[in-house]
Each structure stands twice: as structure tokens, then as C-alpha cells.
Amino acid sequence: xxxxxxxxxxxxxxxxxxxxxxxxxxxxxxxxxxxxxxxxxxxxxxxxxxxxxxxxxxxxxxxxxxxxxxxxxxxxxxxxxxxxxxxxxxxxxxxxxxxxxxxxxxxxxxxxxxxxxxxxxxxxxxxxxxxxxxxxxxxxxxxxxxxxxxxxxxxxxxxxxxxxxxxxxxxxxxxxxxxxxxxxxxxxxxxxxxxxxxxxxxxxxxxxxxxxxxxxxxxxxxxxxxxxxxxxxxxxxxxxxxxxxxxxxxxxxxxxxxxxxxxxxxxxxxxxxxxxxxxxxxxxxxxxxxxxxxxxxxxxxxxxxxxxxxxx
Ligand code: ZN
Numbered sequence: 610x611x612x613x614x615x616x617x618x619x620x621x622x623x624x625x626x627x628x629x630x631x632x633x634x635x636x637x638x639x640x641x642x643x644x645x646x647x648x649x650x651x652x653x654x655x656x657x658x659x660x661x662x663x664x665x666x667x668x669x670x671x672x673x674x675x676x677x678x679x680x681x682x683x684x685x686x687x688x689x690x691x692x693x694x695x696x697x698x699x700x701x702x703x704x705x706x707x708x709x710x711x712x713x714x715x716x717x718x719x720x721x722x723x724x725x726x727x728x729x730x731x732x733x734x735x736x737x738x739x740x741x742x743x744x745x746x747x748x749x750x751x752x753x754x755x756x757x758x759x760x761x762x763x764x765x766x767x768x769x770x771x772x773x774x775x776x777x778x779x780x781x782x783x784x785x786x787x788x789x790x791x792x793x794x795x796x797x798x799x800x801x802x803x804x805x806x807x808x809x810x811x812x813x814x815x816x817x818x819x820x821x822x823x824x825x826x827x828x829x830x831x832x833x834x835x836x837x838x839x840x841x842x843x844x845x846x847x848x849x850x851x852x853x854x855x856x857x858x859x860x861x862x863x864x865x866x867x868x869x870x871x872x873x874x875x876x877x878x879x880x881x882x883x884x885x886x887x888x889x890x891x892x893x894x895x896x897x898x899x900x901x902x903x904x905x906x907x908x909x910x911x912x913x914x915x916x917x918x919x920x921x
Contacts, residue, residue, distance in 0.1 A: 648685045661690065754800060
């Protein structure tokens with residue numbers, strides 16, 4: 610596609626970050642259909658699943674099968690989380706394009722989420738790197754980068770220490786995760802600037818949750834600071850099963866709407882994406898937080914009869 614508008618990458622994480630929080634098992638074929646529909650709508654980067662222990666997250670026990678079932682596999686760059694060397698082997702065997710490792714910037718959250726101190730998780734990341742041995746790029750993610758539900762404020766230095774390990778391992782891409790929706794415009798500005806100064810060659814993506822309603826405001830700050838990749842989940846699915854009160858990610862179709870209306874090119878077909886969001890809402894069986902999927906595009910027109918019915 611040729612366009613004079615600046616490109617912004619929207620990475621879909623709903624089938625990983627969103628589905629992992631769902632108690633009722635979503636059939637494997639349905640997971641694959643959702644990913645295929647997202648790719649068909651124009652999303653080229655998908656964090657599809659997580660190769661965690663099936664005991665820890667039964668919902669994602671079918672990670673390899675989901676990837677094997679995809680029809681539009683060749684049209685997208687597929688990433689998957691791998692919390693340890695065994696997970697990384699399974700992810701590589703399944704043929705993912707990128708491995709994502711993560712460590713929490715908060716000691717308490719890391720223990721709650723990964724059942725290990727940060728130092729041990731960083732050692733695990735080193736093991737994953739050895740197992741992968743250059744067969745796929747590795748993205749380093751930092752959970753709770755903007756605050757921790759157990760400890761409160763997270764120091765910029767705590768994030769920098771983790772990114773430093775990632776940089777020393779040669780990782781080129783980073784995700785700063787706002788796991789429980791504690792980021793604010795000033796905290797985003799402070800951390801993005803600190804990372805940019807210290808690690809200018811690392812490409813940073815921002816992953817916000819809309820827990821307190823300012824996920825897209827944080828995106829706008831990220832854009833102003835030059836960030837060109839954001840992670841989001843279809844219909845606003847998501848949360849963190851280990852963080853109390855954590856609600857959904859920034860919603861993909863709302864994010865695409867914001868970006869396109871602000872003059873950026875996402876390559877995504879918003880109408881098709883809204884269709885996928887509605888299907889996902891029906892699949893999950895409860896109202897999901899996405900707003901553009903309810904209101905439609907900005908220039909959607911109503912008839913006067915619609916208006917009369919509405920006041921009726
Ligand atoms: Zn998340």
C-alpha cells in the first residue's frame with residue numbers, strides 16, 4: 610500500500626492477553642478463526658498465544674494447534690509468549706515468527722505472575738535466548754512498567770535494569786506493558802524518554818490497559834514522543850488473571866479509529882475490524898468495552914426515523 614501518511618503498527622494481542630483471562634474454554638478452531646479474521650481485516654502483527662504451562666493457563670493449552678489451524682498464516686507476522694526454555698522450544702516448533710519474553714518491573718507482581726524473583730526471571734530469559742539461538746527474533750516485554758497493583762509506583766530505574774538485560778542479549782524490540790492500567794501521560798513521557806535516551810536503537814511498543822479510562826490518552830502521548838507501535842486487543846478483551854482489578858486492553862478498533870482519524874496509516878479496514886469485534890463479543894457472551902464497534906465510524910449517518918425511534 611502506498612500512502613503519504615505515517616505508518617503506525619497496531620499489534621493485536623486479544624487472543625493472548627484477552628483469551629487467557631477467560632475461564633470458559635474457547636474451542637481451538639474458534640481461536641484460529643478469530644485470528645484469521647483479524648488478519649483478513651488488515652492486522653499484520655498478531656501476538657497469537659502463549660506457550661505457558663497448560664496447567665498454569667489451561668485456556669492456552671492449545672497454542673500449537675491454534676497456529677497449525679490458521680489459514681492466513683502467511684499474511685501475518687505471528688508472535689507468541691514463551692515464559693521459559695521449554696515454552697520457547699514449543700513456540701519454535703509451532704513456527705512462530707517472534708518469541709516474546711517478559712519480566713515484571715515489580716518484584717511482587719513478578720512473584721505473583723511468574724512465581725519467581727526478578728533476578729531468576731532474567732536468568733530464564735537468558736536461557737530462552739540460548740534455546741532460540743537466533744532462530745527467531747526475541748521481543749522483550751516489561752510488565753507493570755508504569756505501576757504495580759501491589760507496590761504502587763515503579764521506578765524508571767527498575768524498568769531500565771530489565772531493558773539493559775534485554776539489550777545485552779541483543780534484543781531489538783521492546784514492549785512496555787501497562788499491565789494493570791496505571792500509566793498516565795506524565796509517567797508515559799518519563800519512561801519513553803528515559804528508554805529513548807539510554808537505548809536509542811531499540812524499537813519500543815506501548816501496551817496499555819484501559820483500566821482507568823485513559824488508555825488512548827496515553828497512546829496520544831506515545832505518538833507525540835515518536836512511538837510507532839501499539840498493542841491492543843479486539844473489542845477491549847483482556848485483563849491480567851494475577852492482577853486484581855485489571856480490566857481490558859486498549860481496544861483495537863478504537864485505537865485504529867483514533868490513529869486513522871489522526872492522519873496515521875494502520876493498513877487496517879475499520880469496518881471489517883468492527884465486524885470481528887462484534888463476533889468476538891458474541892463469542893464471549895457478555896458486553897465488551899469497545900466503543901467504536903457500538904457507535905460505528907465517525908461519519909455513519911442516521912435517518913430522521915432512526916432519531917425518532919431513539920427518543921420514542
Ligand atoms: Zn496486557
